[in-house]
Structure formats: C-alpha cells, structure tokens
Amino acid sequence: MTTSLLFVCLGNICRSPLAEGVMRHMASPDLRIDSAGTGDWHSGDAPDSRAQAVAAARGYDISAQRARQVSADDFAHFDLILAMDARNLDDLRQNPAFPGRAHVAQFLPYAGLASPLDVPDPWYSGDFDGTLDLIETACARIAAQLQ
Template sequence: MAYRVLFVCLGNICRSPMAEAVFRERVNAAGLQEAIEIDSAGTGDWHIGKPPHEGTRRLLDDKKISYAGMCARQLKPEDGRRFDLIVAMDGNNERDIRAAIGADAEAEVIRFLSVVPDSKLQDVPDPYYTGDFEETYALVCEGCDRLLERIRQSLA
C-alpha cells in the first residue's frame, strides 16, 4: 500500500497545489510514484473545482512542472483516515486541519517548514496575498526535497 501525503493551504489554489506538483515531480524522478501518493486540499471552500492560481500555473509552466488535472478541493474529515501525512502550509492551516479531521484521525499532521530545520520561517507565505510566487516556490522546493528524504527513510 502506498504512503499517502496531502498538502493543505487555505484555498488550494496557490501553495498546496504548487507543493503537490513539485513533490509529484520529485517522487516521479526518484521512481517512487508507486510507493507515494500525493494530493492537495484547502481548508476553505471558495475555490472548489478551480485550477491552480494563474501565478502558480505560470511559475510551474516556466519550470516545466505539470499540474495537469489539478483542481481545488476542500479538506474533508475522512482525509484524516485516508492519508498518512497531512502537511500544513502555515499555523492557521495546521489548526484548521486538526479541527476538521478530529482528534481520532490517524494521519500525522505537520507544518511544512518543520522539515526544513534551518529555515528562518515557520510558515510558507501565501502568494495570493504577497504576490511573491518565486519565494513560495523556493520554500516549496526545499521542503519537498527534505520531505522526500524523510519519507524515503521511513519506507526503507
């Protein structure tokens, strides 16, 4: 059975789909696509069914990273049982995830940048508000590399 990872941000159009796409690219490059399943969701319902934000799409296009078929969805209580690891982009997302999935959820919930111990930030800034998709991308890349390393060790 595959190890299942869910990235979560507020609306599921900027940070979490970017992380999903980047992590999928890293997982595929490592030949682990059969061992690791990846998805993303948002804590809010504003963008359900919509593709990633234009800024995220433009950046991923520039980097030649596919986001084909991705559309926003909202986090569901059952995600706490479906996934092994739920990765929150910031502290508010982490709090909302824990409330949504309940105390009896089986998934481990972590904040994304917790896997980057030398990061000066605890939260991935939301480019929907900052407009800085490059900063978010750099943090997502570093986090995805560290997260893949962590998961590879646990699968070994």
C-alpha cells in the same frame, strides 16, 4: 512507512497545488500525493494562473489539478498531512476528524526548516517565485526522508 501525503493551504489554488506538483516530480511514483484547502471558496477551480505559470517555468505541470476542501476522510486515508502555515494547522486541528490515523504537521518545520515557519501566501504577496523556492527546498528534504 508513509505511503500517502496531503498538502493543505487555505484555498488550494496556490501553495498546496505547488507543493503537490513539486512532490509528484521529486518523490517515488508509489507515494500517493494530493492537496486540499481548509476553505471551500475555490472548490473545482484550477490553480491560480500565476501559480501555474511559475510552476510551468520550472517544469511542473499543475494545470490539471482542481481545488477541493479537506474532508473528514482525509484524516483516515492519508498517512501525513502537511499544513502550509500555522493558521492552516490550527484549522486542521479544529476539524472533528482530527487526527484520525494521519500525522498532521506544519510543512516547513516538518522538512527541518527553522525559518520561516510559514510558507508565505503568494495570493497576497505576489511572490510566487519565492514561495516556490521554499516549497522546492522543503519537498526535496521530505522526499529524501521518505526514501
């Protein structure tokens, strides 16, 4: 039974905070949800202002989140760790603590979505709405699986 879920992207300021915010809205309050990045460049920072704006426009408040880097403890304390793209998944697999007790998978395929495989990084594309569309679809599927 999954009781804890960690979303992971590169810097933990766009995709994974969006996924955390959406899943908190959709899932049971008993599910422990967090997000982190594979890198530490933004540790302590709030989510990107564009991510906050697109989330707020759809009723998700992610403003209190703060970026952090994935830690070895995460592999021991989370049941499920979902990477936003293949690069993030590779980075997680290279962590010395991998896999720990966590099941580690790529986010969209885990949700049963065949295409695209990666959640595009809106930091580069600027398409925060499109990214959030994918995240909402995947989170709805995962939330239904977890109930």
